[in-house]
Amino acid sequence: MPDFASERRLRLITQPAGTPAAELRRAGLDAVTAPLVFAIEPGDEVLRESAERLQRLAEASGADLVGFGVTEHDDSGRSARVAAPSRAPLHGVDVVRCLAPRDTAIALEPWRVVFRAELLRQSYAAVPTPLVDDRAIVLLAYAAATSYASVDTAEYQRSTRLEAFDTPVEGFHRALERIGAFRSLESEFRARARFSVNPEPMLDAYQSGYLTVIAEALTRFTALSPEQRVQEHAWLRDPAYELDAVLAAVTLAPESLPTLVAYGERRELGRAGARSVLLTTNVLTTGGVSGVLLTQARVLLEAGYRVTIATHRAGSAENLVPEGATIVQLTGTSRKQRVAQWAQLCRRGEVDVVIDHRILYSRDWPAFALAARATGAATIGWIHNFAGRPTYNGNDLQTLLATHLGALAHLVVLSPLDVAFWKLRGIHHVSYLPNPPSPFLLNTGGPTTGRSAPVRRRAELVWWGRLEEHTKKVTQLVEVAAALQRLGVDFRLRIVGPDWADMNAERLHELAAQRGVANRVVATGPQHGADLLDVIDSSDVFVNTSIIEGYPLTLPEAQSRGLPIAMYDLPWLSLIHDNPGVITTPQQDPDALASAIADLLADPSRYEAMSRASIAAATHATSYDFAQLYEQLMQGDLPQEYSPAPSLEDGRRILELLVFFAEHSTPPPRATVGRISTGAPTRRRRRSRPRTLGERIERKLTPLGHRLVDTAPWLRPVAGNVKRVLLRRS
Structure with a gap:
């Protein structure tokens, strides 16, 4: 322990126990007579002669701030070197723009730079006492500084061991105090910005600093135990912080978005x-x-x-x-x-x-x-x-x-x-x-009676949409055409729609030639309005080969014109349930779909009955009072029939469909969904990839299976059998 009485260069300043570190630094600054201030945290170290080297640079450059590298040591003994905020000299507004860039987590600890004492003193003077955290003070100093210089060497040895003595809740509360300290200085930043010829860097700096401390609070809150989060979550519902927390998460802490969802x-x-x-x-x-x-x-x-x-x-x-x-x-x-x-x-x-x-x-x-x-x-x-x-x-x-x-x-x-x-x-x-x-369905009118069957003439088949192979499987249309030709059916199939990323009309024509049905299959390109209506009205059957669809508008549109529909089964589509105007066959079986079409065309009375049923189904599709449904939805009082409880049969069908889609899994031809960009680099632990198809399916279905057997315990043996079958297949 130094002998403060005999060492003239050292002064001991005492403060009451429990005084915040920010106030301790203010008290030290009030006693400073030297032109430069170098803050050192308890437990940290500086290299021998660091102060002298940094002083020489400050005097030679006349800089208000002098930066340096920092070596950080954690509890395990590992260390990492952090470079100075900027290696290049900075002047004017570039100081705050570079040291506190927009939409970036910024380091504002007082020990990161050497300050010109008067600059730091003026920043403290702008803030009333008591002050619980001085990061915003540092930002004020950055904003007021007119010049910055730096050294490449790591002059400061930072230890994080002291932080380990804080409990998670204490660390979280300290983070909340930093948010409050920043908010208390917002008016000061805005006042200074009003008198600046270039106010945006100062306002951006405040926003970055403010979001940085909120992101820290989010990270510390997420690290709490579930019981602690339940006790401490009220701040996430505070209107003063709610939107700011979203912006901080989006910009700096995307991993905390589920926390905002769960506790907001x-x-x-x-x-x-x-x-x-x-x-x-x-x-x-x-x-x-x-x-x-x-x-x-x-x-x-x-x-x-x-x-x-x-x-x-x-x-x-x-x-x-x-x-x-x-x-x-x-x-x-x-x-x-x-x-x-x-x-x-x-x-x-x-x-x-x-x-x-x-x-x-x-x-x-x-x-x-x-x-x-x-x-x-x-x-x-x-x-x-x-x-x-x-x-x-x-x-x-x-x-x-x-x-x-x-x-x-x-x-x-x-x-x-x-x-x-x-x-x-x-x-x-x-x-x-x-x-x-x-x-289209509302405005085109449509027949009120069914169509006549295509007797003693060529049958006209039609498909329209976008030429997408990934979900619509348009190449299956060529396979259906080849199967129809083998069955001796006289037909023409028109494929209407724009080219897509994974398929185009030229390729479909090539496939049709390879399958020997070039004279049967015509890809016409896109058609609109009256031209599309003419194509539909001159057709006899709409053919659909999609492997997965949402609500394909083409189905009710085709039925509104009296066309029977022949399609691969999409059992989740409510539109095709109890719809006698639709024939369904197993997925990806063109021979079965062709046979169903051939049987339909061979039976005029059945064809005409299906045509009438199609018109009735299309009429039903337009019969809902959508204004009333949307009113009920937005008022939260939709009838319960629109939110039924899951059944055992629902669970079985969902499992079968998910297994089917996992076995046929194929990524789309282009990236239609982007990953969240945080605006700041984050470290992510690489998750091991399932090596086999069975493992991939198991990973996707396991959470659903657990939920299912919790709801319907009698499904547990079935779920276990499905899992074993999947792993055997791999």
């Missing part, structure tokens, strides 16, 4: 009358998802709602927007900017309910749902495909959905079987609703 307050539907609705999709086109959204917009406008349509990417066909609706495109260059813009859109538009159609096509939707929740808007997620789609695509989207669906006020899915799937996974705020009819 889920927004319930029906708390207040909904009058303003925000509909959102990635981009507005002529596709199926956009068609559903646009029809919803028309229905809601007619019912008296204020409707805004928001898109997340450029390239929308704005001419499709119905009169009375407003369209907005998010323009932020980072996810944080877009989420902030989203919150602003919800607030300015006084949005009551968001209907998000991106749930199955995006990984960033949870952040937007949480941001809407922070503004008081409830989000309804709308899934347009069967729950097994991620399994077929071979991705982990089902896990992301199950983890984050709590951010939604409600989930709308395709069918009762989808309801069963999600309820078995523990998601109970879920219902199914029929998709609204397309404008």
